[in-house]
Amino acid sequence: MILVTGATGHVGGELVRRLAAAGHPVRAMTRRPHEARLPAGVEAVYGDADDPASLDAAFAGARGAFLMSAQGVGTAPGPTHDLALAEAAARAGIRRAVKLSVLDGGAGSDVIARWHAEAEAAVTDPSRDWAWTLLRPGRFMSNALQWAGRLRAGDEVAVPFADRPAASIDPADVADIAALALTGDGHAGAAYELSGPESLTPADELAVLGGTLGRDLHLRPLPDEAARAGMSAYGFPPEVVDAIVQRTRQSDRGAEVLPTLEKLLGRPARTFAEWARAHAAAFSR
Numbered sequence: 001m002i003l004v005t006g007a008t009g010h011v012g013g014e015l016v017r018r019l020a021a022a023g024h025p026v027r028a029m030t031r032r033p034h035e036a037r038l039p040a041g042v043e044a045v046y047g048d049a050d051d052p053a054s055l056d057a058a059f060a061g062a063r064g065a066f067l068m069s070a071q072g073v074g075t076a077p078g079p080t081h082d083l084a085l086a087e088a089a090a091r092a093g094i095r096r097a098v099k100l101s102v103l104d105g106g107a108g109s110d111v112i113a114r115w116h117a118e119a120e121a122a123v124t125d126p127s128r129d130w131a132w133t134l135l136r137p138g139r140f141m142s143n144a145l146q147w148a149g150r151l152r153a154g155d156e157v158a159v160p161f162a163d164r165p166a167a168s169i170d171p172a173d174v175a176d177i178a179a180l181a182l183t184g185d186g187h188a189g190a191a192y193e194l195s196g197p198e199s200l201t202p203a204d205e206l207a208v209l210g211g212t213l214g215r216d217l218h219l220r221p222l223p224d225e226a227a228r229a230g231m232s233a234y235g236f237p238p239e240v241v242d243a244i245v246q247r248t249r250q251s252d253r254g255a256e257v258l259p260t261l262e263k264l265l266g267r268p269a270r271t272f273a274e275w276a277r278a279h280a281a282a283f284s285r
Helices: 010-021 052-059 080-092 111-124 141-153 171-183 202-213 224-234 238-250 260-265 272-278
Strands: 002-004 026-030 043-046 064-067 096-100 131-137 156-160 190-194 218-222
Touching: 002 010, 010 026, 010 171, 043 052, 052 080, 064 080, 064 171, 080 096, 080 111, 096 111, 096 171, 111 131, 111 238, 131 171, 141 156, 141 202, 141 272, 156 202, 156 224, 171 190, 171 260, 190 260, 202 218, 202 272, 218 224, 224 238
Parallel strands: 002 026, 002 064, 026 043, 064 096, 096 131, 131 190, 156 218
Antiparallel strands: none
8 A cells, every 4th residue: 555645736646646547556645535536446534744643544554655745844843744744654664655855855054954854854764664765856837826816817927036947847747756666666765856858937937838828928027025025924934035035046956957857757857838738727717
């Protein structure tokens, strides 16, 4: 049995479908199992990182686990959800763990680096009796779904850091690699840095999306101070806001096209145009 946490998310949902299609027994963990739309044969279970008993029930009998958390950096003293998932996996005696992390993992010294270093260490701790693999993607193409509400109502979106390029990756590609690591050999102890096949700015992505939808879409760049205010209003602590802006403006990390995905899967990464065609309905009026 393979347990997929975050099973209704962008990566987790794709992973559940891939594992089920390949005939693997899959258990999908979500906080709302009765609302989950899952393939036939997939077991939906309740699990919440703030509820340890629910995690023990979800992990029971699993031999492999996909571990991910959507807990925001700085919303707790540390990555408490990642730590809870790792402890539950250890109690259950899983044999293989694939952890969804971020590009660079815990490299650096700012609050974001410290958070992810602690989260990764919970999985790579030598005392853990499992084979682990870390997935470190950069920006997700699915971040563009943040524009969906605006584009269903009109043709303009306001975007922060609109001139900052990134080699965004399709979550479906990340799911393909997660499935490979969960079901195949040769990935124990690996930390895979992942990107998409091209470096695009948000403005470039909006232009591609407009071409897919057959619409003339417009981007209104947000000043950095407005971006700061938006992140603060969303609940990010000042230290996290400062780290995000500094990483975005003082480094081009994440813009480089990396060869890892094509080497692992034997095919090119999906382009943003392919992602846009697959998700066009989300932006339709």
